[in-house]
Amino acid sequence: EVQLLESGGALVQPGGSLRLSCAASGFPFSSYAMTWVRQAPGKGLEWVSLIGGSGGSTFYAESLKGRVTISRDNSRNTLYLQMNSLRAEDTAVYYCAKLRGQHYNNYYMDVWGKGTTVTVS
Amino acid sequence: QSVLTQPPSVSGAPGQRVTISCTGSSSNIGAGSDVHWYQQFPGTAPRPLIYVNVNRPSGVPDRFSGSKSGTSAALAITGLQAEDEAYYYCQSYDSGLSGWVFGGGTKVTVL
Numbered sequence: 001e002v003q004l005l006e007s008g009g010a011l012v013q014p015g016g017s018l019r020l021s022c023a024a025s026g027f028p029f030s031s032y033a034m035t036w037v038r039q040a041p042g043k044g045l046e047w048v049s050l051i052g053g054s055g056g057s058t059f060y061a062e063s064l065k066g067r068v069t070i071s072r073d074n075s076r077n078t079l080y081l082q083m084n085s086l087r088a089e090d091t092a093v094y095y096c097a098k099l100r101g102q103h104y105n106n107y108y109m110d111v112w113g114k115g116t117t118v119t120v121s
Numbered sequence: 122q123s124v125l126t127q128p129p130s131v132s133g134a135p136g137q138r139v140t141i142s143c144t145g146s147s148s149n150i151g152a153g154s155d156v157h158w159y160q161q162f163p164g165t166a167p168r169p170l171i172y173v174n175v176n177r178p179s180g181v182p183d184r185f186s187g188s189k190s191g192t193s194a195a196l197a198i199t200g201l202q203a204e205d206e207a208y209y210y211c212q213s214y215d216s217g218l219s220g221w222v223f224g225g226g227t228k229v230t231v232l
Contacts, residue, residue, distance in 0.1 A: 035221070037167075044123065044226040045159070045167065045210050061220055095166055101155075105214040106173055107221065108157035112166040 002026040002111050004096050009116030016086050016120070022079040022096030022113055030054065030074040033099040035109060036081050038092040038118075046092075049081065050099070050107075086120045093117050124149060125211050125224035132230040133201045141227045143194040143211035149222060151192035154214040158187055158196045161208045161226075170209070171196060198229070206231045 008020040022034070036048040049070040050059045058070050069082040079096050094116050097109035126144040133139040143156060150156055156174050159167035169178050171187035174194065184200045194213075198205055211224040 037223075044208075045161075045212075045223040047212075047221040047223060050221065059220055062218065100172070105152070105154040105216070107214060108155070108169060108172045108212065109159070109167075110169050110172070110178070112168065114166050 002098070004098065004111060004113035006094065006096050006113045006116035009094065009118045011119045011121065012086055014087060014120055017082070017084045018086065018118060020081040020083070020094055020096075020116055020118070022081075024077045024079065024098070027098065027111075029072075029077040033057075033107065034072060034079045035097050035099055035107075036070065036079075037095045037097060037109070037112075038090075039095070039115075040089070040092040043092075048094070051079070083118070086118075088120050090118060091120050123225040124215055124218070124222040125213060127209075127211060127224035127227045129225070130228045130230065132232055133198075134232045135201055135203060137201050138197060138199045139201055139229060140198075141196045141209055141211075141229070143196070143213075143224050145192050145194075145213060145215075147192060148217035149192075149213045149215040150189065150194060152216050154216070156187070156189050156194035157212045158185075159210045159212065161210065163208075167210065201229075201231055203231050205229060 005023045035050040051070045098111040100110045101107035158171040160170045161167040174189040
């Protein structure tokens with residue numbers, strides 16, 4: 001069974017840092033691009049960052065560029081999101097998701113984790 | 122303001138047909154980027170409902186259907202059921218932003 005399990009969410013003070021992890025299982029992890037999506041309380045979904053299967057290509061939402069770094073360890077089947085200079089508006093549930101598609105313009109998120117909660121206060 | 126525009130809410134009686142629009146621009150849907158739809162119940166993770174404009178993952182009832190034309194896409198739910206009450210999001214890729222974008226989400230209420 002394909003599974004994604006996020007961890008690392010916590011209560012952190014403004015200006016602090018946090019590293020989120022997403023443990024993957026049930027599929028050849030290195031063969032798939034992965035992404036982070038967040039959802040602030042009572043709000044919609046917001047794409048955060050994406051990384052290619054080998055880790056060589058990374059993309060970031062403009063609003064977060066410079067404060068977050070996505071990475072992956074294919075030997076550990078784990079995806080990461082390093083977040084720095086955290087602000088109150090970063091408070092959200094952070095989901096990792098597996099991507100399917102042949103090209104950027106048809107990538108979609110076919111498997112989602114349950115999410116991990118980050119609170120900046 | 123979301124790059125993809127969805128109505129905040131739609132409603133219908135059981136058995137009715139409802140549609141949710143997703144309006145983009147020439148840098149995303151109009152540029153040929155595919156549109157995908159997700160369903161989310163409060164307190165749970167989203168799940169894929171329609172991928173690449175018109176395709177349903179296994180397990181998704183055929184009362185859900187997707188379409189795309191020009192700079193817009195739509196999700197239709199025919200034979201609306203009580204368990205369809207949820208939030209629905211469209212998603213695509215924006216070449217101008219070099220990133221993936223979601224609609225603001227639509228709450229479907231079954232009257």
